[in-house]
Amino acid sequence: MRFSALRLFQEGVTGNRGWGPHWRDPAPKGEYDIVVIGGGGHGLSTAYYLAKEHGLSNVAVLEKGYLGGGNVGRNTTIVRANYFLPGNSEFYSHSLKLWEGLEADLNYNVMHSQRGLINLFHSDGQRDAFARRGNAMENQGDDAELLDRKGVKKYLPYLDFDNVRFPVYGGLLHKRGGTARHDAVAWGYARGASDRGVDLIQNCEVTGIDIAGGKVTGVQTTRGAIKAKKVAIVVAGRSGQVAAMAGMRLPIESHILQAFVTEGLKPVINHVVSFGMGHFYISQSDKGGLVFGGDLDFYPSYAQRGNLPMAEHVMEAAMTLMPAIGKAKVLRSWGGIMDMTPDGSPIIDKTDTEGLFIDCGWCYGGFKAVPGSGFSFAHLIATGEHHAPAARFRLDRFRDGVGLMDEEGTGAQHNLH
Numbered sequence: 001m002r003f004s005a006l007r008l009f010q011e012g013v014t015g016n017r018g019w020g021p022h023w024r025d026p027a028p029k030g031e032y033d034i035v036v037i038g039g040g041g042h043g044l045s046t047a048y049y050l051a052k053e054h055g056l057s058n059v060a061v062l063e064k065g066y067l068g069g070g071n072v073g074r075n076t077t078i079v080r081a082n083y084f085l086p087g088n089s090e091f092y093s094h095s096l097k098l099w100e101g102l103e104a105d106l107n108y109n110v111m112h113s114q115r116g117l118i119n120l121f122h123s124d125g126q127r128d129a130f131a132r133r134g135n136a137m138e139n140q141g142d143d144a145e146l147l148d149r150k151g152v153k154k155y156l157p158y159l160d161f162d163n164v165r166f167p168v169y170g171g172l173l174h175k176r177g178g179t180a181r182h183d184a185v186a187w188g189y190a191r192g193a194s195d196r197g198v199d200l201i202q203n204c205e206v207t208g209i210d211i212a213g214g215k216v217t218g219v220q221t222t223r224g225a226i227k228a229k230k231v232a233i234v235v236a237g238r239s240g241q242v243a244a245m246a247g248m249r250l251p252i253e254s255h256i257l258q259a260f261v262t263e264g265l266k267p268v269i270n271h272v273v274s275f276g277m278g279h280f281y282i283s284q285s286d287k288g289g290l291v292f293g294g295d296l297d298f299y300p301s302y303a304q305r306g307n308l309p310m311a312e313h314v315m316e317a318a319m320t321l322m323p324a325i326g327k328a329k330v331l332r333s334w335g336g337i338m339d340m341t342p343d344g345s346p347i348i349d350k351t352d353t354e355g356l357f358i359d360c361g362w363c364y365g366g367f368k369a370v371p372g373s374g375f376s377f378a379h380l381i382a383t384g385e386h387h388a389p390a391a392r393f394r395l396d397r398f399r400d401g402v403g404l405m406d407e408e409g410t411g412a413q414h415n416l417h
């Protein structure tokens, strides 16, 4: 089933009766070449690229709930390539290029919108830091433009530029940054993988990982045992729990991140705006809701919901920067479980168990990484070699301390500021 303008028109005038399910719903087989644990953005894109780039389709994705029910359907959808450190820069740059061809590749409207991202700065020191970041982005081949206060005013006239605590000095504009529709990304990858023969198994929780003689042999699930030559763990906030099934202790803390959306409004915010001093960022969805969020809640948890003190903190930051927002009614809020690493950078690696691979540690920035992570992880699983843009995402950097990429300088304790 291909989507096209003609097809949309035909279905529109014939009552939309010709659309079929977007992916198959098979029963699990007893054995696969590769089992991917986790049907989030990263698991689905990994399966898609295994099939598309490497011709490997005897693959199952096992998801304990429904496809896209985790963070991939809970994030605030910001897509960008504005990282500073070598290791991260080339990876997110590659991922953004995949985003730019994604809709054509998947034949699916993921509503990728490069509306521009502006990171505000509020002191001379912050200006220097953003100037350096902009230079790093340009050196990587991505776009960056340093705006002074007047330049920001042109784009974002509705901000309070002279608020007492954090007057706006300027901003770093990343024009190719923007947003996408999060669950459409999960659906597009799911459909693409299923069409290529991958089995997507929902309501199938992995409860154990089978290992014999140092080699992975399969998994135990709520729908029975499944044998596999290779097993890939891609479960984001649950990484610590699932890795423990293979006897691993990961350098990961799970933390809650919340987001909020207002009632639908006429177009008012045309960009993604990030207010670093107040831990607040905002964009407007195509439906009209103002989508915004802030920092993590302040303690580790596996609960998929947040707490009121952080909600209050985010609202305060919003009012500081953009007092007009006080007139909008908040419609919903929700939380997701973030897999936080000590250096804020991810892991895509083999493990000490032969045939067992892991992709995790995306912190609060893994949505933009969905295409790049799936591409690089599929490459590692299929070839046994690290894909160049993700070569520094090694697990052993936390063992020996060599090659840490502390992009944000937040250090090992994400719950302590």
Ligand SMILES: Cc1cc2nc3c(=O)[nH]c(=O)nc-3n(C[C@H](O)[C@H](O)[C@H](O)COP(=O)(O)OP(=O)(O)OC[C@H]3O[C@@H](n4cnc5c(N)ncnc54)[C@H](O)[C@@H]3O)c2cc1C
Pocket: 037, 038, 039, 040, 041, 042, 043, 062, 063, 064, 065, 066, 068, 069, 070, 071, 072, 073, 074, 075, 076, 077, 078, 079, 204, 205, 206, 207, 234, 235, 236, 237, 238, 242, 257, 258, 259, 293, 334, 335, 336, 337, 362, 363, 364, 365, 366, 367, 368, 369
């Ligand atoms: C509020 C919020 C805002 C965010 N904003 C942004 C943003 O603007 N930009 C950005 O880049 N990133 C953002 N993120 C981060 C991003 O959403 C995540 O880093 C990314 O989605 C994680 O990867 P995933 O999609 O594979 O995770 P998930 O969708 O969580 O996928 C993991 C899957 O594994 C499944 N699973 C777990 N345990 C098992 C098991 N035992 N057996 C089978 N399946 C299992 C889960 O059910 C889940 O579906 C945000 C996150 C949140 C919560």
